[in-house]
Amino acid sequence: MKKLKRYRFFFILLLALLVTTLVNQTTAIKAVQLTGKSIFDMLLLLPPIFLLVGLLDQWVKKETLIRYMGEKSGIYGIFLTLLLATVAAGPLYIAFPIAVLLLKKGASVRYMVFFLGAWSTVKLPVLVYEFTSFGPRFTLIHICFGLVFYYLTGILFEKVYSKQKILKYDLKQEV
Structure with a gap:
């Protein structure tokens, strides 16, 4: 049953x-x-993404990631997260394994929520499409409001959920 x-x-x-x-x-x-x-x-x-995630897991040192995307990384964390999301390619479900890896390596919950939101908002193809279809004013407003919203949501998530609680969640426990 x-x-x-x-x-x-x-x-x-x-x-x-x-x-x-x-x-x-x-x-x-x-x-x-x-x-x-x-x-x-x-x-x-998915297979190339899992391969990339595996390589990132081996190549990126935990200390380096904590320095640039950890709890106390400040503006560097915002810019690095934004850069990663901007150059990303593919649908949003590809971002989740990357976000989990970054969390396991010591990135802040705040930056992972920001990363997932920015992935859907500021990817280069999306920016080009918005700019040409809706104009620079709409694009700028959309990006600014979106990024502020995702960052504030990340702060809220960081206060509500601990990194350990997010990483511990297992679908097998649900059944």
């Missing part, structure tokens, strides 16, 4: 797909095709 409970969300989605198939087969076929494409894309992106 515990095994079934673990996959309850999957079964709910499977049931929804079955109902959709009964109502409209064309929509169900499109849903299955989109799901397959998304899974394929994810399977292409």
